Amino acid sequence: MRQRRENLAKLRELGIEPYPYSFPVTHYAKPLVETFVDGEKTDVAVAGRIMTIRNMGKAAFFHIQDSTGKIQIYLRKDDVGEATYKAFKYFDIGDIVGVHGFTFRTKTGEVSVHATKLEMLSKSLRPIPVAKEQEVNGEKVVYDAFSDKEQRYRMRYVDLIVNPHVREAFVKRAKLIQTIRDFLNSLNLLEVETPILQPVYGGASARPFTTHHNALDMKLFLRIANELYLKRLIVGGYDGVYEFAKVFRNEGMSRFHNPEFSMLEFYVAYKDYNWMMQTVESLFEKIAMAVNGTTIVKVGEHEVNLKAPYRKLTMAEAVKEYTGKEIEGKSEEELRATASELDLKLDPKIGSGKIIDEIFGEFVEPKLIQPTFITDYPIEMSPLTKKHRSKAGLVERFELIVAGKEVCNAYSELNDPIDQRERLEEQAALRERGDDEAMGVDEDFLRAIEFGMPPTAGIGIGIDRLTMLITGQESIRDVIFFPTMKPE
């Protein structure tokens, strides 16, 4: 860093302002290289960060990197003049520069810009960790890449400069979100915003973050879900609403969990969960095509095909298929016996719904690689879901499982206010008994439902996990720019 401050001072001595205000960029690296036609000289102005320098005495080559990629610059003393060439001595890897020149192809075949003018646009004071690349048998081999995960997450800006695949993953994430937004807009849903700070948290089972409002001297929770607010808007008369929501859950962290994460929820009036299944499979197919150009996605050693339609299994069918055990219509005692036949240890306090969920989670879910809708869940675990139209003890709920992981969760939404009150009161009772993940009774939400909510289909989709799936990333930290870290 001291060296770079000296170089900065030298540039100022030479009358060069190292932090000017603008530069008239006309072209970008990647399209320039891709559309280059031999023999054509195009005048260009490009800008970017210096990534390599090869100095040859009275001429030099260097690469600059812009948002699209890298392009080589050829700098000759005779062309840019004595003064500029002298100043170039104090340019470093990492500096951001602007180049006027014309395109050409070098002896070794690389499309480059022959500089006629070179400007410092921003002097970098910290050395960036440059990776060296070499082509071996047509494949790019990278040496000494900036690969320490802690540093990559703490200094994402450096990670993004140095690791192009990281930049690409986040572009894909943006593309994915754009595709969803376009899709939902095409269904005439309204994009809305609802409170992050909530006096009563609900809509999911999770521990919340707690905060305090000074002026009102009031405890507030960061939302664990936005479900109950979106339903209020359906009560209000919108036919469909959606929100990309940052939600916050005060739980452990892992490569699938970050304390704050992104969830898309959307609700559509007059529809049920059957409609939602069709909608989701068509959405996911569109996303895969838009982001990757194919419906095939690689997850670990598996190849997953997101082409619609997806297989549908009820939870009971799925359990039967993967364990050979019948769970439909069984009592809690019989289910407990089934679990012990499967060598599954259970907490003696849990009820039959939870037992089924445990069996499913242990023996079925990890085996569902191709996209599969699992439908018709036990009522106990779904306090916001409408009772099944024909099966007692079940609700109209589905989850989509891909590569052994849940990617979304949807219901025919419960709109019977009396039933809803009973279910939330059961939840509150559970909470009284020490289940701090059970929901509380949100009286205002109940009041809203009491005014009448149309039959509605609703869904929650974890955007981070969906991005992981679509981009083939193995850690949620690789799809969140600034994952939660302890301070250095």
Added chain:
RNA sequence: GAGCAUAUAGCUCAGCAGGUAGAGCAUCUCACUUUUAAUGAGAGGGUCGAUGGUUCGAGUCCAUCUAUGCUCACCA
């Protein structure tokens, strides 16, 4: 929350049995007007994560702490 692992130069890593710390790239100086991991010659660069302990002597052994990674648990 538990187990395992990691922490040495700007980056990526080595360091044998405890004996004054090493490589490649990056940096600096010189040479070089089509190079591309440019090349050739030379030089500088370190609180070995922190704190304590054992020892004549600790990067190395022990303990504690901190941060991170992986796995598990928790978590729709």
